[in-house]
Amino acid sequence: MIPINNFLILSTVLFSLGMYGVLARRSAVLILMSVELMLQAVSINFIAFAVYFSPQQFTGIIFAIFVIVVAAAEVGLALAIILRLYRNKQTANVDEADIMKW
Amino acid sequence: MSYEEGIFYVVAAVTVTGALGVVLARNVVHSALFLIMALIAVAGVFILLAAEFLAVVQVLIYGGAVTILILFAMMLTRVRDMPAAMDGPQKPFAALAAAAFMGVSILAIVSTDWPGQTDKINVITLDQIGSTLFTTWAVPFEIASLVLTVALLGAIILARGEEGE
Numbered sequence: 001m002i003p004i005n006n007f008l009i010l011s012t013v014l015f016s017l018g019m020y021g022v023l024a025r026r027s028a029v030l031i032l033m034s035v036e037l038m039l040q041a042v043s044i045n046f047i048a049f050a051v052y053f054s055p056q057q058f059t060g061i062i063f064a065i066f067v068i069v070v071a072a073a074e075v076g077l078a079l080a081i082i083l084r085l086y087r088n089k090q091t092a093n094v095d096e097a098d099i100m101k102w
Numbered sequence: 103m104s105y106e107e108g109i110f111y112v113v114a115a116v117t118v119t120g121a122l123g124v125v126l127a128r129n130v131v132h133s134a135l136f137l138i139m140a141l142i143a144v145a146g147v148f149i150l151l152a153a154e155f156l157a158v159v160q161v162l163i164y165g166g167a168v169t170i171l172i173l174f175a176m177m178l179t180r181v182r183d184m185p186a187a188m189d190g191p192q193k194p195f196a197a198l199a200a201a202a203f204m205g206v207s208i209l210a211i212v213s214t215d216w217p218g219q220t221d222k223i224n225v226i227t228l229d230q231i232g233s234t235l236f237t238t239w240a241v242p243f244e245i246a247s248l249v250l251t252v253a254l255l256g257a258i259i260l261a262r263g264e265e266g267e
Contacts (some may be wrong), residue, residue, distance in 0.1 A: 001104065015207075016201070020125055029172060044148075052223065061153055061226060073252075077256055077260070
């Protein structure tokens with residue numbers, strides 16, 4: 001049997017890699033992909049805790065279902081916004097979207 | 103080490119390789135392909151956790167729809183043609199922040215004394231998930247469908263273009 005620490009450490013590694021991707025990448029589509037990684041890590045964590053420790057009220061699995069739903073909606077909307085940004089400024093670089101900076 | 107742990111290490115290695123490819127690849131399309139690998143490997147992790155329904159949903163939605171959307175957006179925004187726009191100047195600070203977070207979290211995980219049995223997986227069957235989704239979690243379920251409808255309409259309106267096109 002697999003101890004739960006394995007799943008938790010895998011989830012932490014995925015989350016920190018996604019965090020590095022969000023902070024270091026400059027293209028909006030690459031940042032979106034790193035956010036997807038972070039959501040995967042959170043789902044693994046939720047399901048691990050639900051399956052190992054709370055089989056009567058398995059909130060983690062239901063939450064993981066909703067995370068997938070909201071992530072799919074978010075990806076669609078984020079890509080529509082990126083397309084708008086590209087149409088206006090001919091670039092997908094988030095460093096150049098700074099009209100609202102003082 | 104039981105064979106389940108061996109399988110877990112193989113699937114975890116594929117997942118971490120995919121994640122490293124997403125954040126470190128030089129070519130943007132390679133990043134997208136590594137993301138597909140990571141998402142399918144996470145579906146494998148879900149199967150190891152005896153959540154087969156979520157594994158199938160993961161493959162369908164993430165591996166089917168989300169990656170296709172991302173590839174289309176990459177094609178339409180011409181990310182390939184700007185290789186200098188890949189990594190910002192804050193790369194070492196990002197690596198430091200990510201490494202610090204990972205270190206603190208892993209330290210917290212291995213030093214916590216989890217209550218209960220940390221070895222046994224309790225299988226949660228699909229009919230249990232289905233019945234609670236429509237009884238206890240009925241309101242979030244309806245709100246989730248509302249979220250999807252709003253996202254669909256919003257994406258159409260945002261990406262449609264100016265009036266008269």
